[in-house]
Amino acid sequence: MASIQSAIIPEDGKPLSLKDAFIRKTSLDGANLQNANLSRADMTGASARNADFAGAKLRKTIMKGTDLTGAKNLTAQQLSEAIIDETTLLPEYIKRSAIKQARRAKQGKLL
Amino acid sequence: MAYSLELSEIARNWGLLIAATLGIAIAIWRAIAADRQSKAQMNQVEQGRREHVATLFSEAVKSLDDQKLHVRLGSILMLREIVSAFPELSRPAVDLLSSYLSSVEYGDDDPPTDVQAIIDIVVPRAEI
Numbered sequence: 289m290a291s292i293q294s295a296i297i298p299e300d301g302k303p304l305s306l307k308d309a310f311i312r313k314t315s316l317d318g319a320n321l322q323n324a325n326l327s328r329a330d331m332t333g334a335s336a337r338n339a340d341f342a343g344a345k346l347r348k349t350i351m352k353g354t355d356l357t358g359a360k361n362l363t364a365q366q367l368s369e370a371i372i373d374e375t376t377l378l379p380e381y382i383k384r385s386a387i388k389q390a391r392r393a394k395q396g397k398l399l
Numbered sequence: 400m401a402y403s404l405e406l407s408e409i410a411r412n413w414g415l416l417i418a419a420t421l422g423i424a425i426a427i428w429r430a431i432a433a434d435r436q437s438k439a440q441m442n443q444v445e446q447g448r449r450e451h452v453a454t455l456f457s458e459a460v461k462s463l464d465d466q467k468l469h470v471r472l473g474s475i476l477m478l479r480e481i482v483s484a485f486p487e488l489s490r491p492a493v494d495l496l497s498s499y500l501s502s503v504e505y506g507d508d509d510p511p512t513d514v515q516a517i518i519d520i521v522v523p524r525a526e527i
Contacts, residue, residue: 294523294524295519295520295521295522295523295524296479296482296489296492296493296520296521297489297523298489298490298493299486299489300490302490304493304497304521304522304523305494305497306497306500306521306522307501308501309497309500309501310500310501310503310504310505310514311500311510311514311518312505312507312510313509313510314510314514314515314518315515315518316518316522318524318525319522319523319524319525320522320523320524320525321522338525339525340525360525
């Protein structure tokens with residue numbers, strides 16, 4: 289297929305919304321996902337290497353087996369809201385323990 | 400005799416002046432009328448173009464749901480081209496394509512080509 293050139297970026301400045309999107313195994317390598325809404329999106333097995341997640345909403349985003357190697361501006365807090373598993377490849381600066389801690393802290397606040 | 404000559408000259412000059420003024424007025428009026436006609440024609444052409452694009456957009460929307468992959472790909476590319484020509488349609492196009500992704504389902508298979516094509520269109524890549 290002929291490659292699509294650059295992405296369409298509307299001038300209104302509204303962040304990208306991919307909530308509830310079914311995007312398993314797609315390539316989001318190098319994506320600019322700043323402030324994107326990925327809530328409840330299914331990113332199982334997707335590749336998001338070197339993607340920028342600054343401010344992205346990952347509430348209940350399924351990221352099992354997602355490759356987040358080299359992802360930028362991702363936080364344990366964001367990932368604590370997503371659904372990950374042991375096959376999710378995390379960026380070097382985020383430890384699984386930090387994600388668990390963030391989750392516990394949030395549950396503690398709710399109780 | 401000299402007096403009547405002078406009078407006829409004056410009358411002639413006045414006549415020329417009036418004719419010239421009338422001629423200029425008519426020329427200005429014709430120029431304004433031609434300009435209005437030209438603008439009206441341009442508006443008509445632009446209106447026709449917009450109607451044509453609206454039709455193409457609407458057809459692309461319908462084809463997104465087609466069973467055949469090549470038809471869906473065609474509609475995705477069509478939307479891309481429409482936005483190139485009419486950037487003010489970029490928001491509806493992005494919203495449409497993004498919402499389409501919430502309606503697809505392909506289980507554990509590899510994503511169909513149109514899904515990745517839409518990702519490539521709506522997801523900006525970080526500048527290197």
